[in-house]
Amino acid sequence: MQRMHTLNKYERLKSKKLIERLFKEGNRFSVFPFKVVVLAGSFENSSSPVQFGISVPNKVVPKAVNRNRIKRQVREAWRQNKLSLYEQLQKTETSADGQVIQLCVMLIFTSKKACTFDFIQRKLRKVIFQLGEHYG
RNA sequence: UCGCAUCGCAUGCUAUCGCUGGCUCAAGGGCGGUUUUCUUGUGAAAUUGACCCGAUGGGCGAGAGGAAAGUCCGGACAGUGUAGAGCGACCACACCACCUAACUGGUGGGACUUUGUGUAAUGCGAAGGACAGCGAGUGCCAUAGAAAAUUUCCUUUUCCGCCUUUUUUAUAGGCGGGAAUGAGGGUGAGAACCCGACUAAUGGUCGGGCUGUUUUCUGGUGACGGGAAACAGGGGCAAACCUUGUGGGCUGAAAGCUCAAAUAGGCUAAGAGGCUCAGUAUUAUUUAUAUGCUGGGCGACCUGCUGCUCGCAGGUUCUUGGUGGGUAGAGCGUUAGAGGCGUAUGGCGACAUGCGUACUAGAUAAAUGAUAGCACCGGGUGAAAUUUUUAAAGUAGCUCGGACAGAAUUCGGCUUAUCGCGAUGCGGUUUU
């Protein structure tokens, strides 16, 4: 765990197949501006503990500029706050029988209004806390 | 100071933390070569390479728009196909000349309509438009009106017949029939081109004007403008069907090309394969038996012929190997271009040509940023010190705002959205 505040290719959810599987089999819960879909298991295409994706529906935010901005803000917040989740996952890995647990997380943004960065960050911390409770 | 038109710009800097792809250095791994060592096995270690990978760490430089948008046109490119060949259908366009790779784009011009202004008069300026054809055909023109298009309802003119009045004829009136005509008839968006003279009449003739066609002279590359003669008077609608002319093959990067796992299915090769009868061949041979081939019947399943039954026709299973197609996925297409900037020449202009110059966005659940601070620009409000007629100053400060909008193969246009700023030109108002 040298550099934590990064978000490179292999920490992002990119495989179309995996996303389809995630939506078919994953568990769902929601924290107000987000709907979260999670799938636990071990995936071969990446060594990262968590693969993360954000989706903003076209119907909720009609303009592409605003959609991009929300995605960037959420990605930024995730980047800065994912550290605690990673630590919890590593703890369980070492204490249990060495089975690697990886998570796929997809956030769906559902608020129609634009939010400030602070608000998004607070809510995202709550999401990460809940993920840690369930899988950590 | 306000408005219009055209052109240009589209807030910047710093700090912290990040993203994408490129080059490069270094760890690390793979592969190959060489050497050493031993317990001789394709083991271990070391070293090396214009080699490959590289999710790790440095360094360097790059990274959204004028509309990236809408997807409304036209290309490039790709596939199909032979189609920079014809015909038909369908679609698009339509004054002229030019520009362009091309266009429904652009530039310049012509006629028309509207409008402003001015003159004795011709004029001058601005704006507008899909400005071929209804003097080919078909269709439509509600209500109103006689009639909405080779007019015929009334009135009018004239001729014939009958009746009435009258001594009779004539005249006058009425009725019926024939002919002529389009002057008049509440209308309507639109009414048979308009005015005058002659006459039975409104016809016809003559004169003048308007419009159109043909011929001709003239200016212009041309649309068209100016004049003369003859003929004609046929209302509007083609953003009604349509006619004429011109152009277009169709499909779009989710195009398309290459590599390619598992499963299922296709084709093909080999092997095995329900019961029974007949014929035939081989082995063996006295028969019988075994195997192969051909044909028939029976049984099971599927499909079709009519929904069901009968009947008829066709087909059939398993194992292994090969093969081509091809899905998930990956790569290419994929970023340098009919391009930008400067300058010279030609052209009224769109633009063309020559020379010089600088380049490099390339993502794919989709990068090009997030947070904070400062500056800058614009609007509103609005001091004080100081000097003092007044200026300082619409300054400082406070406050609000900084738009529209995010590449997705690419280029040229069009359209739409847009806080503002600057330049040029034209016009208005105020002051000097």
Add this chain to the structure above:
RNA sequence: GAUCCUGUAGCUCAGCUGGUAGAGCAUAUCACUUUUAAUGAUAGGGUCCUGGGUUCGAGCCCCAGCGGGAUCA
């Protein structure tokens, strides 16, 4: 990226090749009923998505825009 359809009353839809914009449900009032529902009668309610154009006259024809929806791996 490409292609296509659609917009009319509060809702669902008609409106033929242009000539005074309609139906059903809903709403309001009245009648019926002890009351409600159902039923009957009456009434109100329209930017025909927006802006231009053609025409004497556009819901309809043409152009541009805005909104909604669908299809193509």
